[in-house]
Amino acid sequence: xLATLEGSVTAAVLALTAVGLSLVFGVMRVVNxxxxxxxxxxxxxxxxxxxAISGHPAVGFAVALVVAPVLVGVLAVVADMTILKRxxxxxxxxxxxxxxxxxxxxxxxxxSYGPDARPVEAxxxxxxxxxxxxxxxxxxxxxxxxxxxxxxxKLAVIGAAxxxxxxxxxxxxxxxxxxxxxxxxADRDMAQAFGIPVEKVYAMVFGIGAGLAAMAAVLIxxxxxxxxxxxxxxxxxxxxxxxxxxxxxxxxxVVAAILIGLSDGIISVFFSPTLAKILAxxxxxxxxxxxxxxxxxxxxx
Amino acid sequence: MPRCxxxxxxxxxxxxxxxxxxxxxxQVLRDLSLEVQAGEIxxxxxxNGAGKTTTMQTIMGLLPLMSGRISLDGEDxxxxxxxxxxxxxxxxxxxxxxxFAGLTVAQNLEVGLMTRGSGREVLEEVLELFPRLRERxxxxxQTLSGGEQQMxxxxxxxxxxxKALLLDEPTxxxxxxxxxxxxxxxxxxxxxxxxxxxVEQRVDAVLSVADRVAFIENGRNGEILSxxxxxxxxxxxxxxxxx
Numbered sequence: 001x002l003a004t005l006e007g008s009v010t011a012a013v014l015a016l017t018a019v020g021l022s023l024v025f026g027v028m029r030v031v032n033x034x035x036x037x038x039x040x041x042x043x044x045x046x047x048x049x050x051x052a053i054s055g056h057p058a059v060g061f062a063v064a065l066v067v068a069p070v071l072v073g074v075l076a077v078v079a080d081m082t083i084l085k086r087x088x089x090x091x092x093x094x095x096x097x098x099x100x101x102x103x104x105x106x107x108x109x110x111x112s113y114g115p116d117a118r119p120v121e122a123x124x125x126x127x128x129x130x131x132x133x134x135x136x137x138x139x140x141x142x143x144x145x146x147x148x149x150x151x152x153x154k155l156a157v158i159g160a161a162x163x164x165x166x167x168x169x170x171x172x173x174x175x176x177x178x179x180x181x182x183x184x185x186a187d188r189d190m191a192q193a194f195g196i197p198v199e200k201v202y203a204m205v206f207g208i209g210a211g212l213a214a215m216a217a218v219l220i221x222x223x224x225x226x227x228x229x230x231x232x233x234x235x236x237x238x239x240x241x242x243x244x245x246x247x248x249x250x251x252x253x254v255v256a257a258i259l260i261g262l263s264d265g266i267i268s269v270f271f272s273p274t275l276a277k278i279l280a281x282x283x284x285x286x287x288x289x290x291x292x293x294x295x296x297x298x299x300x301x
Numbered sequence: 302m303p304r305c306x307x308x309x310x311x312x313x314x315x316x317x318x319x320x321x322x323x324x325x326x327x328q329v330l331r332d333l334s335l336e337v338q339a340g341e342i343x344x345x346x347x348x349n350g351a352g353k354t355t356t357m358q359t360i361m362g363l364l365p366l367m368s369g370r371i372s373l374d375g376e377d378x379x380x381x382x383x384x385x386x387x388x389x390x391x392x393x394x395x396x397x398x399x400x401f402a403g404l405t406v407a408q409n410l411e412v413g414l415m416t417r418g419s420g421r422e423v424l425e426e427v428l429e430l431f432p433r434l435r436e437r438x439x440x441x442x443q444t445l446s447g448g449e450q451q452m453x454x455x456x457x458x459x460x461x462x463x464k465a466l467l468l469d470e471p472t473x474x475x476x477x478x479x480x481x482x483x484x485x486x487x488x489x490x491x492x493x494x495x496x497x498x499x500v501e502q503r504v505d506a507v508l509s510v511a512d513r514v515a516f517i518e519n520g521r522n523g524e525i526l527s528x529x530x531x532x533x534x535x536x537x538x539x540x541x542x543x544x
């Protein structure tokens with residue numbers, strides 16, 4: 001049960017990060033290797049902001065939750081307009097370009113923020129004891145064993161991720177912006193032939209994708225710590241999730257994130273984190289062999 | 302050869318002047334000039350690879366204009382970014398329909414309505430022309446039959462209230478009843494004063510509906526004739542299209 005909860009937190013954060021990656025790939029056909037660095041930047045900015053703002057930690061955190069994704073999103077929009085647009089969104093050249101972006105962001109962070117891992121204080125962090133059920137002398141008994149606990153913050157992370165994911169879904173399915181994005185995803189030229197400014201849509205999608213990664217990082221940073229190399233793991237896991245779920249499929253991405261996050265949590269607790277990674281990567285291999293379009297993907301035209 | 306003009310509607314709605322264009326460095330169109338008047342159907346005929354589809358994509362701004370001028374209703378549209386071109390009032394029905402897959406019929410039409418901010422009454426008018434679509438509004442575009450997909454592609458373009466309409470092989474692979482339905486809609490649009498540029502392989506289908514026929518060969522202008530003249534003398538068609 002504890003493992004499930006830990007896994008859910010991983011799953012929640014992973015789902016947000018991976019949905020950002022999936023959105024960028026789905027609409028723009030750009031494989032964004034620098035996605036993990038946008039994640040890392042979100043965490044670092046959250047650290048800087050919570051440090052700069054005095055008062056109750058919740059105030060700084062709330063500001064970070066809004067400002068960090070916006071800042072990172074703006075940075076991504078600038079990167080899109082100055083780099084990706086000039087490459088004409090060529091699938092291969094953008095991979096190389098985002099690898100370059102990855103190192104630039106990473107090294108700049110190392111030079112300015114330093115090599116230390118620094119914690120951010122959670123806005124609220126009540127310890128919640130979890131009940132345990134066991135058959136005793138009096139039948140089914142419930143008690144609170146020492147050490148079996150979670151924090152209110154972890155539950156809040158899961159809740160926030162669910163709300164955000166519902167928001168993304170609603171945006172894609174119900175709003176005009178979502179309609180424009182999906183039309184662009186379906187056929188870029190025809191989208192232009194119907195008056196959709198595809199380049200603006202691309203810039204926006206890249207910004208939203210990066211913003212989601214940053215948002216996920218702000219949520220996780222009170223549990224992990226902000227570090228300039230922290231982007232590698234979420235990047236790898238996001239790719240695993242996106243491949244399993246089907247490139248460009250949002251529901252598939254979320255389901256795969258839950259699958260990978262939960263199994264990661266459970267296996268890490270009972271066996272070892274390495275085994276969890278091995279299994280996840282094995283799963284990717286199997287999916288690629290037997291269902292190349294992903295579990296929820298539709299075969300591309 | 303006398304130029305065939307309709308006496309009342311003698312306005313060049315869509316005009317191409319010495320257009321050069323192509324894919325990257327591969328030039329396809331060479332000094333191509335065309336004129337479509339309001340309320341006229343001009344058919345572009347030529348062999349495969351002659352540049353018919355390229356002409357349409359160049360008009361839509363999807364291919365870069367190397368030189369020349371394209372104007373709609375007197376306004377230069379050749380220098381506009383691609384997404385601004387349809388907003389001036391050009392509806393494009395591409396070869397192979399190219400609907401927005403994954404979107405429903407209603408959403409495909411919604412994209413068309415958004416292009417020029419058309420209101421609900423335009424949607425009603427369009428659905429009046431294609432009542433079959435009304436029953437399919439919630440269905441995904443890719444699940445429609447071929448004929449229904451063509452109807453949707455046409456309806457989507459009509460949602461712009463276009464001044465000029467580009468149709469690229471609209472009857473390809475359709476059954477005769479569908480071809481007739483599409484033909485009737487085209488004729489009705491002509492009566493409403495829309496300038497129509499039509500690309501079609503089947504010469505008989507062309508001659509029954511077109512006002513003028515422009516031949517295109519290796520990206521260059523061939524002769525431009527009235528459809529009546531062609532109906533009388535079929536030999537010139539054979540020379541350009543080689544059937």
